[in-house]
Amino acid sequence: MFEDQSCVISRPLTKSCEKESGWVYMTYKLLDISNGKQQEASSRHDEQGGDSAKKRRKSLKASDQGGDGRDSDTTSLIHPIGWDNSINCLLRCSRSDYGAIASLNKGFRSLIRGGELYKLRRLNKIVEHWIYFSCNVLEWEAYDPYRGRWMTLPRMPPNECFMCSDKESLAVGTELLVFGKEVTSHIVLRYSILTNSWSAGVKMNSPRCLFGSASLAEKAILAGGTDAHGTILDSAELYNSETQTWVTLPNMNRPRKMCSGVFMDEKFYVIGGMASNTEVLTCGEEYDLDKGVWKIIPNMSSGLNGASGAPPLVAVVNNELYAATYADMMLRKYDKKNKSWITLGSLPERPVSMNGWGLAFRACGEQLIVIGGPRATGGGMIELNAWIPKDGPPEWNMIASKHCGSFVYNCAVMGC
Template structure:
């Protein structure tokens, strides 16, 4: 069996079938059921076993089987201050690995970026010297690919993984470094065809907004309009009706508080908000279009207006990453999770991983892939 210290793309792997004649053979169906239960963090090792396993990884068949079996394992993709590469984390197992170096130019590397996951793709949008581009990391190949670009390139947009697709909406259209227009356009990305498709325009132009997927609909919440006014409304795209519906007064805005886009996450089809000014976790009450406080979060979101804090859904848990609430002056990233209960104020946060390797607890980009 071949071993490699520098496993790169699956395209370059050349496994040699080992002699397992002394091991009782398993039926193909039973072997697939066993392989489907292997954690994602161990999949890179499977490609060295034999050609069959490598093919299952390359063509995505193993991930289809996992989906049919209801195995949905979240992985966290992170780019933090002081890090030159993206990392893949499993906070539950405490595992961490570096992704291959992203082959972009210095402008993309040093500039602001936005990221989202769908299927087994991580998409990172940013600016290169020639303009806005997207780089795509494919888990199956363990490689970065350039493109495809959005139909309408943008920055400061909302995004969310919506089942088999990812949706983006709003943001800014620019020429060079100059903002030209605040957008109300929307698109969806198909990871199977690696292509974009236009959606109907939103009802409002908005930038610095946030997206989420709830009740089978793509929600876009908050942000700033074309006149630089704060938006308290949200809206959602109904995929069955192919229309947008407005939700007035969906979110509160603290006057005079410079802030990031709303920190929102959906767990078990319930919408949660990390309110940066108060460091409070809130749950959205759909029936009354209001919010209920559940208690404080264990990271500081108030000192930078929510910038540098990651707030994501991790399966049936909430994930927060940032500077510890009770450790002022200590520059260490803290990673915590909890299983929220919309009807309870008793939050049980669990510290998953505190990594002193980071020079700063500031999170540039964070996305969760469920595969």
């Protein structure tokens, strides 16, 4: 509809400190559109779209006149272009700007804090991926690779037992979930980007730790792990962040802990792990969400983890599965046809780990990200290295660094 599509953000900004934000530029362009141009565009839509275009225009007209009951202050948002076009433009703003936009009036604030914009972004397949990680107990940092911005999250609520226990993290929808233990039970803490605050999360039907997990839009699957008594589980659950509910799924074929999970080709995979304190599993399992069944995949995690090491470091970009093998610091790609792993090249040299612990390997949109700290004395530095998979060996670029500790305890990527 707009002549130069100035409101669409489809790439990272070239500078992290541009004086004029994308939102200000977009607003300037939109307010420059005259009512005459808007009417002309609507007429063209009527000619091309028939009844649907007329209904859209009627809806906009009703919105502009407050016919739907909205306050006059919030009816049009960006008044010259109407409610629907305002929403369409807000969807394409960087979510880095949503905090500032929410302060404009109660209409913007309600849209953003209520989560409606994020639901519409998901329906329109508009996604920005931010990286969340913790290098200090109870403290989390976030990095926006599109704007090159660092953000510090509010400190997690203090809990002595929780601080000392193993923790898993998962980003799903607009939430960051952190799973841990109290004295005799498991707890879940939930951070919401809508309120920028922590609260108690909803417990699983079968609470667990040391599980494999992955998210897809507003849903996530957690599989395996151990219960409060240390029993290794074969059960799995699905979480819906919009309803904040857990649904028990069919059991896997094998109980496993210290495993990893990914979504690929619209199916969930649990990879590797331990069947006991000494038995390393080399098989993976595939869960078909439509059929509700698990299938064993032999040798899917062969060589990816050891008995004393971290769970397999795996990530999916463009429905291709990659693994960072911490034993030899190499990057591998899974050959789906031959069900085998192909070595692509080396991981970044500087980040170090202890048998995989302290190192994070994630997919961030179209990039693979390695997060870790170099071996150094005094203080601590974390580095984010990225590579967009293509033909040839990986060429890692350090996209960000920060003084905040050099050991990554937990890490998650939120796409919304």
